[in-house]
Amino acid sequence: MAHVKIQYDVMDAFCMDVFQRFGFTKEESRIISDVLLLSDVYGIESHGAQRLVRYHKGIASGMIKVHAKPEIVFETPVSAVVDGHDGMGQLIGHFAMNLAIKKAKEIGMAIVTVRDSNHFGIAGYYAKMACDQGLIGMAFTNSEAIVVPTFGKKAMLGTNPIAISMPAEPYPFFFDASTSVVTRGKFEMYRKAEKPIPDCWGLDANGHPCTNAAEVLTNIDKKAGGGIMPLGGAEELTGSHKGYGYAMLCEIFCSILSMGLTSNHSIQNGKGGTCHGFIAIDPAAFGDAEAIKQHLSDFLTELRESPKADGKERIYTHGEKEILATADRMKNGLDVDVKTLAEMKDLSEYVGADFNSYFGDIYNG
Amino acid sequence: MAHVKIQYDVMDAFCMDVFQRFGFTKEESRIISDVLLLSDVYGIESHGAQRLVRYHKGIASGMIKVHAKPEIVFETPVSAVVDGHDGMGQLIGHFAMNLAIKKAKEIGMAIVTVRDSNHFGIAGYYAKMACDQGLIGMAFTNSEAIVVPTFGKKAMLGTNPIAISMPAEPYPFFFDASTSVVTRGKFEMYRKAEKPIPDCWGLDANGHPCTNAAEVLTNIDKKAGGGIMPLGGAEELTGSHKGYGYAMLCEIFCSILSMGLTSNHSIQNGKGGTCHGFIAIDPAAFGDAEAIKQHLSDFLTELRESPKADGKERIYTHGEKEILATADRMKNGLDVDVKTLAEMKDLSEYVGADFNSYFGDIYNG
Numbered sequence: 001m002a003h004v005k006i007q008y009d010v011m012d013a014f015c016m017d018v019f020q021r022f023g024f025t026k027e028e029s030r031i032i033s034d035v036l037l038l039s040d041v042y043g044i045e046s047h048g049a050q051r052l053v054r055y056h057k058g059i060a061s062g063m064i065k066v067h068a069k070p071e072i073v074f075e076t077p078v079s080a081v082v083d084g085h086d087g088m089g090q091l092i093g094h095f096a097m098n099l100a101i102k103k104a105k106e107i108g109m110a111i112v113t114v115r116d117s118n119h120f121g122i123a124g125y126y127a128k129m130a131c132d133q134g135l136i137g138m139a140f141t142n143s144e145a146i147v148v149p150t151f152g153k154k155a156m157l158g159t160n161p162i163a164i165s166m167p168a169e170p171y172p173f174f175f176d177a178s179t180s181v182v183t184r185g186k187f188e189m190y191r192k193a194e195k196p197i198p199d200c201w202g203l204d205a206n207g208h209p210c211t212n213a214a215e216v217l218t219n220i221d222k223k224a225g226g227g228i229m230p231l232g233g234a235e236e237l238t239g240s241h242k243g244y245g246y247a248m249l250c251e252i253f254c255s256i257l258s259m260g261l262t263s264n265h266s267i268q269n270g271k272g273g274t275c276h277g278f279i280a281i282d283p284a285a286f287g288d289a290e291a292i293k294q295h296l297s298d299f300l301t302e303l304r305e306s307p308k309a310d311g312k313e314r315i316y317t318h319g320e321k322e323i324l325a326t327a328d329r330m331k332n333g334l335d336v337d338v339k340t341l342a343e344m345k346d347l348s349e350y351v352g353a354d355f356n357s358y359f360g361d362i363y364n365g
Numbered sequence: 366m367a368h369v370k371i372q373y374d375v376m377d378a379f380c381m382d383v384f385q386r387f388g389f390t391k392e393e394s395r396i397i398s399d400v401l402l403l404s405d406v407y408g409i410e411s412h413g414a415q416r417l418v419r420y421h422k423g424i425a426s427g428m429i430k431v432h433a434k435p436e437i438v439f440e441t442p443v444s445a446v447v448d449g450h451d452g453m454g455q456l457i458g459h460f461a462m463n464l465a466i467k468k469a470k471e472i473g474m475a476i477v478t479v480r481d482s483n484h485f486g487i488a489g490y491y492a493k494m495a496c497d498q499g500l501i502g503m504a505f506t507n508s509e510a511i512v513v514p515t516f517g518k519k520a521m522l523g524t525n526p527i528a529i530s531m532p533a534e535p536y537p538f539f540f541d542a543s544t545s546v547v548t549r550g551k552f553e554m555y556r557k558a559e560k561p562i563p564d565c566w567g568l569d570a571n572g573h574p575c576t577n578a579a580e581v582l583t584n585i586d587k588k589a590g591g592g593i594m595p596l597g598g599a600e601e602l603t604g605s606h607k608g609y610g611y612a613m614l615c616e617i618f619c620s621i622l623s624m625g626l627t628s629n630h631s632i633q634n635g636k637g638g639t640c641h642g643f644i645a646i647d648p649a650a651f652g653d654a655e656a657i658k659q660h661l662s663d664f665l666t667e668l669r670e671s672p673k674a675d676g677k678e679r680i681y682t683h684g685e686k687e688i689l690a691t692a693d694r695m696k697n698g699l700d701v702d703v704k705t706l707a708e709m710k711d712l713s714e715y716v717g718a719d720f721n722s723y724f725g726d727i728y729n730g
Contacts, residue, residue: 078443078473079650108443111474113651136617149668151677156668164614166621173617175610181603200603207674225672231597231604234674238546238565239596239608245540245683246611249529251664252501252538256531257651262664264671285444286478286622299616299627303514303521306629307590309572309599312516318610 004341004362005333011049012037014344014358018052021351022059023066028091035090035121038128040334043325046185047122050340053347055088055119063272064088064118070095077107081258082114086272089120093276097126097139100280104135108285111277113253115260118272119143123163124176124322130280131165131172134289139163140250140277144267146220147180147247148227150240153207155220155227158263159183160250165319167283169297174319179246180228184220187213187228200233202226209234253277338365369706369727370698376414377402379709379723383417386716387424388431393456400455400486403493405699408690411550412487415705418712420453420484428637429453429483435460442472446623447479451637454485458641462491462504465645469500473650476642478618480625483637484508488528489541489687495645496530496537499654504528505615505642509632511585512545512612513592515605518572520585520592523628524548525615530684532648534662539684544611545593549585552578552593565598567591574599618642703730 012033019029040048058064068087072080080099084092096112103110120126123139130137143158163176181201190197190213199209202216205225210216219226230243254275255262261273283289300317308315329335341363348355377398384394405413423429433452437445445464449457461477468475485491488504495502508523528541546566555562555578564574567581570590575581584591595608619640620627626638648654665682673680694700706728713720 074652076473076650081651107472108441109474109476111646111650148674149671149680151674152668152671152680153674154672156671162614164610164617166617173613175613177604177607177610179607181597198602203674207672207677231607232546233603237563238598239542241681241683242542242544242596243604245529245542248538248540248683249527252529252531252661256661256664257648257657259652259656259660262667264664264667281476283622285441285476286446287439287624291624292622295624296617296621299621299629302627302629303517306514306517306521307519307572309513309516309518309568312572315514315517316606318606318613 002338003335004338006336006359006362007333008037008041008330010358011040011334011336014353015049015052017353018347018351021353022056024088028088031094032088032090035094035125037334038125039122041326041329042122042124042322043329043335044122045335045337046183049334049344050337051119051121053343056347056350058118058272061270063270070114072099078103078110080110080112082112084114084117086116086118089118089274089276092117093120093126093139093278094129096276097129097137097278097280100278101130101133101135104130104280104282109279109281111253111257111279113258114276114278115255115258115273117274117276119274120276122176123161124165124174126278127163127165127176128172128174131167131174134167134283136164136166136281136283138279140253142251142254142263142266142275145263146184146227147230148203148207150230150234150236150244153203153205153225156264157230157244157247157251158266159228160247160263162246162250166296167293168300169293171323172319173296173300173317174322179231179243179250181231181233181243182228184217184228187217191217200229200238202228203234250277253279338363341365367703368700369703371701371724371727372698373402373406373695375723376405376699376701379718380414380417382718383712383716386718387421389453393453396459397453397455400459400490402699403490404487406691406694407487407489407687408694408700409487410700410702411548414699414709415702416484418708421712421716423483423637426635428635435479437464443468443475445475445477447477449479449482451481451483454483454639454641457482458485458491458504458643459494461641462494462502462643462645465643466495466498466500469495469645469647474644474646476618476622476644478623479641479643480620480623480638482639482641484639485641487541488526489530489539491643492528492530492541493537493539496532496539499532499648501529501531501646501648503644505618507616507619507628507631507640510628511549511592512595513568513572515595515599515601515609518568518570518590521629522595522609522612522616523631524593525612525628527611527615531661532658533665534658536688537684538661538665538682539687544596544608544615546596546598546608547593549582549593552582556582565594565603567593568599615642618644703728706730
């Protein structure tokens with residue numbers, strides 16, 4: 001994969017332009033672009049600008065409804081259920097997490113669960129929203145079923161990420177990870193590189209471990225059986241039932257409490273139906289928020305400074321790699337696959353954006 | 366390991382006798398015995414009656430204070446911080462989860478965090494307390510540091526279990542698992558059997574994978590380095606940073622919010638300092654609790670009925686194995702190691718209980 005560097009401001013301006021051409025308001029486009037580009041800034045290319053084309057397809061097919069507005073359909077001082085009415089996932093997620101934050105600031109904590117949404121980007125964006133306001137933030141989402149439960153051979157669960165962020169110095173704790181051993185993107189990288197995948201990642205159509213990334217991906221696309229293993233692999237000996245359990249925890253806060261579609265029923269027959277969950281907790285509900293923040297900071301420092309394994313130079317705490325990636329990307333630009341640029345050029349023609357005014361000096365393909 | 370079968374009622378009567386001789390009231394002994402025996406009934410021998418002797422040692426050494434009462438030191442309608450004052454973990458846990466349940470019934474959800482407690486048995490007991498009352502229950506605890514963060518070689522984290530239970534038919538969802546790949550008990554079983562452990566379980570003193578259970582356990586006891594890997598193993602390729610992340614999530618709800626001891630500082634110099642976290646959520650805060658319960662039940666049924674991998678007969682949902690174990694144990698008796706019985710005989714002499722009146726017909730060793 002050949003990559004080029006694109007300055008943040010250039011990519012941001014392009015995204016703003018395109019999302020407005022999709023029919024979103026300037027304010028809405030601001031939110032969607034922010035979610036997408038945080039992913040690129042954090043080095044998670046799979047959930048960044050490269051998804052522009054997929055969002056466009058979702059809009060064109062009617063799966064994502066541009067003018068849908070999220071609606072609170074049930075509410076208490078500590079909770080809410082939001083119906084996304086099949087709108088854009090980022091707008092629904094932003095609305096729902098802001099609602100959780102507002103309630104948490106008033107009463108100490110809140111959970112907002114969402115049904116009938118669509119792909120919302122990285123879960124961590126929403127956890128970070130709460131953290132940026134001094135709260136603990138958690139975000140969950142289900143997704144298309146591509147993960148196989150322990151001892152199964154049919155994908156029944158999404159990659160179902162759980163994200164949590166909490167204020168700390170010198171940078172927040174920020175953990176955002178799928179509950180599967182890896183995400184689909186890793187399989188795609190190995191397929192492109194024609195490298196065998198580790199035998200604890202994927203299952204073939206019969207439920208046996210499979211080291212052929214292309215075979216697993218093809219079967220997923222055809223719904224022919226097999227898929228990605230939960231975190232912990234395929235056997236209880238390596239903790240498969242635990243990854244499967246965390247996927248279920250995610251499902252409870254997303255699809256179960258919202259009465260929405262579980263992963264095995266989502267993204268079918270032109271309907272997304274993706275469900276999310278958001279939790280905001282005010283540390284001040286447990287005493288001195290500053291002291292609690294310092295307590296976490298101290299523990300994170302102890303972890304980073306604890307003895308390293310032979311051959312390892314550094315112990316990371318969660319969120320540290322994202323801080324390093326941000327410093328790099330804001331200085332050197334975002335990493336963008338030339339294939340993504342080519343897709344963006346086609347997309348520009350389709351929606352009437354002036355591709356060359358943004359990327360003409362970089363890409364002439 | 367030779368095992369004998371002990372009827373539930375016999376073991377329960379013995380535990381009630383012994384805990385009262387330790388100095389606990391009848392009511393307190395009832396709670397402690399219930400927590401311990403639920404573990405045996407669920408087939409988790411490591412956290413059941415076999416710990417009687419360890420609790421006795423904790424009391425004798427002064428680490429566990431028999432007459433300490435848990436105290437609410439900070440409180441809001443949705444939250445509380447409890448100081449355990451170094452009392453018995455089960456009593457503190459029971460008190461704190463009941464507090465979370467009471468608040469959740471009043472306002473929809475609550476989090477109670479606990480510091481200065483001791484080992485509280487299985488986390489799942491407390492999650493089940495909430496579930497038995499129609500709520501979602503979650504329980505967390507930190508513990509002695511025996512788990513090594515990704516790329517480290519010093520144990521900094523406890524096995525830090527996360528438990529969640531939620532009402533469903535025909536049986537509740539019940540997930541209770543350490544965030545490490547396995548617990549210490551598994552290492553002890555392999556050491557006894559003189560079998561090599563899988564290479565994704567333990568680290569030697571230098572942070573290299575190690576298949577010798579005895580070596581890892583000896584190093585843990587001597588604090589000589591190494592320990593148990595997080596769920597996901599030792600490398601990011603297999604998701605090590607995710608297990609490490611879930612351990613941190615656990616630590617946040619236990620030691621961080623309570624301003625208590627993080628795992629790396631607990632159980633040192635005669636002080637336990639174990640921290641717990643409890644969450645109770647009323648599904649009615651999200652609408653029709655019965656409909657939500659049915660929605661979860663339907664999904665669990667779909668999971669169980671989904672296609673099995675070649676060579677696997679059954680897909681379990683979390684909590685199903687515990688239901689099967691309960692049926693077996695209540696009919697056939699609890700599985701008790703004869704070594705545990707021998708320890709219980711010594712303990713009986715020490716505290717003045719009549720061992721033979723309980724177990725004389727089974728054990729004469």
